[in-house]
Amino acid sequence: MSVALESSAALREHAGPAWDALLTHEFPVRLAAATLPEESFRFYVAQNLLYLPEYARVIAFAAARSADGAGLGEHTESLVNIVSTEIPQNRRLLEAISAIAPEPTPGEDVKAPATVAYTSWLLSIAATGSTLDIAAAILPCAWSYGDIAEGLVRDAADHPVYTEWLGFFASADYRAVVDRQRAAFDAELAEQDDAGRARLADIFLMGCRLEKSFWGQGLAMQHWDDVAG
């Protein structure tokens, strides 16, 4: 393969079908069509609430290992955002969807397989990699959510919960957050040699795969065999 891997756009191209599978995944497509079972969305949000504290830990590792005061400040800001904004937002989202789908899925409040795989992988990068490795690992999630929502929001059907969710990730504000994240990543990527870029491209690709698993897990409400009973 001869993609030069010099930018996040090149990493996305390198990820190829693993990225494309996110944009056309049945979970968000049915969410936009308002035909996604509320039970699935509830399971997804419940698992997201188990994902986010681990994600916060990954950012805390990045803060701990940041090279300078600027990096320390940015990662601290991101960490606060997850703890003080994203987690409470997702708690409210769980309440909203639970009003429609009041029956809990068994084990929704313990990490299901794709949640374990995804959060563990992020933490393993945080434990063994550099802060740039961490940036490559978390980029697919943030970025794909924006692209997915933008692609679906125009023709979306109304839904008492899904509409707001879709609107958030399709907003100009969210786009600006992703753009800043990509620009910061691209600047550091440009300073890497070929081997470094290839490793970051592999990390990005793995992030795409694990994103897809997480959507699929939500749709099917998958759990460990000994939990699902």
Place this chain on the structure above:
Amino acid sequence: MSVALESSAALREHAGPAWDALLTHEFPVRLAAATLPEESFRFYVAQNLLYLPEYARVIAFAAARSADGAGLGEHTESLVNIVSTEIPQNRRLLEAISAIAPEPTPGEDVKAPATVAYTSWLLSIAATGSTLDIAAAILPCAWSYGDIAEGLVRDAADHPVYTEWLGFFASADYRAVVDRQRAAFDAELAEQDDAGRARLADIFLMGCRLEKSFWGQGLAMQHWDDVAG
């Protein structure tokens, strides 16, 4: 549940069906019957060779964070054993099975889903937990291999590769290794309070689940959708 969780035996009981599923898994059962497709075994060993270096890293973290000279010495010994004995052994095993199943499965030499999940989870424990957490995480693998092999070796059919594999894990030497590992773990477990034991039991249970996924991945030669093509 009212298991007291005071020993590795109690943790195994707590793990219940997740442990039992290992003893009766189709992969080792068919391996003993010499009806396991050699392609599956080859895929399993190839993935094991991607698992072992990460496992070694986990032990290196345990060495780095060991509380005293005794712990440092034991983890160093374990680390050398993985790097100098287990990995070369598995390389020879891959050669042996490749002589029978010469066709590589696409992507056998990059981490497949269960390999990513299992190794990442071990590393995430190493990154965020204590050395006792690490001990709980690695125990299901070592221990279940011995129990599986002991349960199957007596009635096993002959096979040019499988027989030796089964014999190794059913040996008195291997049993002694596991017994020492359990005794060391039990001694530390006894000093934990209830909350600590419950956490260790959860770690042990998760190790059992990920072991099962690894067997299943080998049997079905599962890979990422974008690799399996």
Place this chain on the structure above:
Amino acid sequence: MSVALESSAALREHAGPAWDALLTHEFPVRLAAATLPEESFRFYVAQNLLYLPEYARVIAFAAARSADGAGLGEHTESLVNIVSTEIPQNRRLLEAISAIAPEPTPGEDVKAPATVAYTSWLLSIAATGSTLDIAAAILPCAWSYGDIAEGLVRDAADHPVYTEWLGFFASADYRAVVDRQRAAFDAELAEQDDAGRARLADIFLMGCRLEKSFWGQGLAMQHWDDVAG
């Protein structure tokens, strides 16, 4: 020695002369008397500005390795406080003292010996220890500042910079912060066995020693031989 080590008060008693040396150290005593050379205070604050980002990294490690959401939230709050309040406060303090002592000491803006030792030791605890180890390591600093200031504030001489500094650490607000920190630590200490308490007492003692070195370094404006020139 037969101190039971069941509380932070017992740890302080265990630290004995290493703790007492902080309360009577020439640096804060002369600061309160307004006879501390401004050059020394400037050097101390400049080194404190090199200390604080490393301290923030230690708290970020604690956040990353916190056992639950409560711990994650508390450490995140502490981290933000350091980055958004303490560091800017110390920058203003450096400006204020620099107006009086305008001549920089050579190398004041690179870590001097006691700064390297203290920050490295905190990070080494963060890298190899538990979150409770971290709590024991950072307690002497926070606590002794309050006790030092309370002991000196009543009879302190007026000074354009020192008075406010002393007032801050002698305030009821600061006392409340320390009391909360001690209460949280004491609750966890109570759950440890004797070996655990002894280790935490040793960590606390080392924190006292390194605090003393940091005061001494400020007073003498000590630097590496190859920097001091």
Place this chain on the structure above:
Amino acid sequence: MSVALESSAALREHAGPAWDALLTHEFPVRLAAATLPEESFRFYVAQNLLYLPEYARVIAFAAARSADGAGLGEHTESLVNIVSTEIPQNRRLLEAISAIAPEPTPGEDVKAPATVAYTSWLLSIAATGSTLDIAAAILPCAWSYGDIAEGLVRDAADHPVYTEWLGFFASADYRAVVDRQRAAFDAELAEQDDAGRARLADIFLMGCRLEKSFWGQGLAMQHWDDVAG
């Protein structure tokens, strides 16, 4: 300064007086002259035995975070060497010197100030830096010992313990170890950009300073004020 920092030789030149101070330090000079007090050497060796396990932990972190199988293998080999060869060697050395200087210095078996600073600093690099950062941090110790011994061995006076010590570090075998370590480091250094090299040069410089402190501590048998009594 305009040193290009492209090799370990350039880093040594960058370290300047901090490196030179090692070659002419009173401790090894008097050791070679056989006029070093045996009490000082005993204290130095006793502290070295507290240094080495932490050094081993640093190498274990490097193994845990090594990028590939080759790095994992090399760091594992180094780790075994420390645990199985260097530590026992130093135990024998302590026995030999204790036969001549039978009186223990108070606190010789707990980490003294320079031991805490040096080992903590190494661990802080291991916790927050890359494996190349670790390589830069440990290089001054290994390398300077060889250069010191080579410079002093020819005119050294006979001594029942010092002579063998000097001979070991002045040997061709030891030189070969250092040469391999430098060659591996130089190869990786060459791939760094200017900012990376400058950071590595700063790490190397700090290693030299801490080496010097460790020699000085041995000579003066320095301890914490509350230990030295």
